[in-house]
Amino acid sequence: MKKNKIFDFHYPVFIPAALIVLLFVSVAIILGEPLSEVFLELRNLIYDKVGWFFIFTVNTLLVVAIILAFSKFGKIKLGGRSASPDFSNFAWYSMLFSAGMGIGLIFYGVAEPVQHFASPPIPVNNEVDAARQAFKFTFLHYGLHPWAVYGMIALAFAFFTFNRKLPLTVRSLFAPLLGKKIHGIFGHVVDVLAVIACLFGLATTLGFGAQQVGAGLNFLFGIDNNVKTQIIFIGITTLLATASIVSGLDKGVKILSVLNIRIAVIFMILMLIIGPTVFLLDSFIENIGMYAQNLIELGTFTEVYAETKWQNNWTIFYWAWWIAWSPFVGIFIARISRGRTIREFLTGVIILPTLFSFLWFTVFGSTAIHLELNEIANISGAVSNDISTALFEMLKNFPFSSILSVIAILLIISFFVTSSDSGSLVVDFITTGGKLDAPVGTRIFWALIEGLLAISLLIGGGLGTLQTAVMLAAFPFAIILLVMTFSLLKGLRRERLKNLRNKVKRNARVQNSQFEKYIDDNEEE
Template sequence: MGKSKKKVFDFHLPVFIPAALITLLFVSVAIIFGEPVKEYFLDLRNQLYDSVGGFFVLTMNLLLVAAIFFTFSKFGKIKLGGPNAQPDFNNFSWYSMLFSAGMGIGLIYYGVAEPVQHFAIPPIPVDGEINATKQAFKFTFLHYGFHPWAVYGMIALAFAFFTFNRNLPLSVRSLFYPLLGQKIHGFIGHVVDVMAVIACLFGLATTLGFGAQQVGAGLYFLFGWENTLTLQVIFIAITTSLATISIVSGLDKGVKVLSVLNIRMALLFLLLMFILGPTVFLFDSIIENIGLYFQGFLELGTYTEVYAETKWQNNWTVFYWAWWIAWSPFVGIFIARVSRGRTIREFLTGVIILPVLFSFIWFTVFGSSALYLELHKLADIAGAVKLDKSTALFEMLNNYPWSIFMSVIGIILIISFFVTSSDSGSLVVDFITTGGKLDAPVGTRVFWAMVEGGLAISLLVGGGLSTLQTAVMLAALPFAIILIVMVYSLFKGLKKERVKQLRSRVKRKKRIHSTKMDKYLEEEED
């Protein structure tokens, strides 16, 4: 008998068809009806945030508490993939991949813009520039600190556990196996997977579109090239092509290599800025800013703006919480895929602590370099941010040595991070739309990479980027509920896994089960 032909495409039709139809419908409506639809979704989002903003704050805190509990509990020693599993990637490659997929783009885009904007318009009114600067970093660190990474860590842990320890598909439906059993393979499972695919596609498409605008702004700043729609479309086409090459190369050769390149280039960029900027000021700022974050941790983490009359929190903290929640299935699935062989304690520590520390240093080095100029009246970075956030990084670099060289590195880093997001996003959509297969056919990977690029170009040309971004934010509410239920489901699954490993350990040591041991294991299982 001859060898069976390997599939070029592989789609799980109950998920693929609804996701494709809904995506086509949303994009068509966003482009055809334009501004009225944008205003409708924006109004709907604001109403939602007014009503459930506090629920998002509560959800983020619950997931952080859950992450701390699972890290230090008796479950911490459980290994993802079983007792004999070994990591697929070394630590540096692993950190590079989870960081590039998780937040690399946000650091580049908001590294200067967010601290400067909070400095110019303090979230909570304060007296004096020094207090405004302190508050700017406290809120910026809140948005990129332990809360968002705890969300990523918890959902990634659930994906990894149910995939590698329970042999379930790498898909959102698998998170509910302890509660629903085989029903996850039916209608309910299809619905949650479709939601995840749409959130991932829309999120990546809008991110690519806004990234094109930032690269265009950088090229205009450097070379005077007009930031036209044509230039932005070319950027998306190049990004999509590079992402396609990466995912065809596979996880080991493509995504891993690109992620390692990203983090090395980011470290170089960070180090150069630290040296070229006001070094002593930056060093002292790192120490003080981290201290400020921990001093206000409980206050900021539970801040709901209930006694204020502004809508600041809706546009910043609640928006961020909604974004991280809506984005979590994409990042969580990708992190899970590259995390086999690590204990739960090692996994959660790696996913949460190191990226948070890097984020704090990054925002301080770039944000404080900008605010140093503001505090010493050397440049008006706040004015530039007010006009266009995408130029903030380049405006700041222009006031320090090697500005052209640093700006070129910045543009390359933006492109590299966007390529990594695109290829990792394509892999995630592949996993879900092929029924949770870990090794989707090349044709399917290429298909989704091209779809993402095509979506971004269509929305950019049709003016629908903001509409789709707002639509993604609306998906955060059901996903927040899913995340809370997921924590309970994971707890049940881990209890059974621990009992299973205890029984196996007793059996290996050839000990006779005592009545006391049997009773203990039964209680643990219940």
């Protein structure tokens, strides 16, 4: 690894990853819109042939996460017995949540429940059943399953980095299976795949954010929501993200993450107050109950007996998105989670963000459906024309809609910047061989690449191209996640046996010390 003041590369990973992404960007920009037709065929092929595999992978990770949290391994502390947390609980929750789902909540908070309400995935008899089903599937997509994906890979990163003292890279996750071979060609390939998955997952999120900000600017100021506007937005926020990552994790990223969660909470509380408050509180309780009652059925739903392709565009896409996003979120969460037990870690990463997501979707989604049920607004009609307008179409039915829309845009930008800068830091960790403090030049390079990739995907066909890119990146990484889970279980078993041996040795020393003191006391008498 070559070292200098500005850049620091792990060449077997950095060069292939950079060349692959830059080649893709070049092709997307040169071909433009025709690329979307090719991507559409690829997306449908992946949906039809391997959609079941994404469902299997995500469910496996959730089951293993639950078992680990309540098993004998739950007491193992990340970093060892004497490790203590680097961040307060609030800062920790803020950072992991901002990295995990920020823009997704804003983009789909209204759009997804309304779309499922207008076009139920499974046929229903009336609007009430349609509303209930809408939240069952929305909660599935933002509930325990995605956070289990994040939690398991983050746990693996944290364990092998802090307990086994291995580099913070994907190759380290396979140390119990491959030993020193992780430093060879296999390790290089795995890290390159992780970088590509991470970058395409980030680019998809940034593309969604750009589309929604464009819709907000159109609503407030009449600015056309076209690719040009979205590219300008991506360019500006990429520069902001670059400034943030130069400040580092403890300053720029931490400050923005805490700011994100505070603005989000204020925004949600405002909507809870000015919206149908009692209706929303009732909905929150009922929605959680329906989700809990139907969790197994929803989680294993494959649409095998239906003739529609609904699941391809929703559940399968979501699982692919979370899987592609997982190396970034996993490394980032691991980096900020030293000093916590496995039980505390998995509970914090899976349960709390899930509950916040449920509350968010209830406040915004149920408010929109309330407007539909009472024939106050036709939000579903607007969403069918342009999904990115959903939030703003709902807000215009309430007092201070312009102010609320400005808050929404600021929140999107803030989440956008946080996702970009934390994503750049994570890619830096991988492409510098696991260094936790990557050089500034490398951080800037990957921040700019992320923005360029998002722009190229928008030019190459918009939403459909974004979805296909995620699918292509996620499939090989889903296989990696399953093998990683087996490797982690093997590593945890060794860790527990080591802890038990150390405990026996400590007890033996204490007993020997007590016995020697007893002999000395009796000799004095």
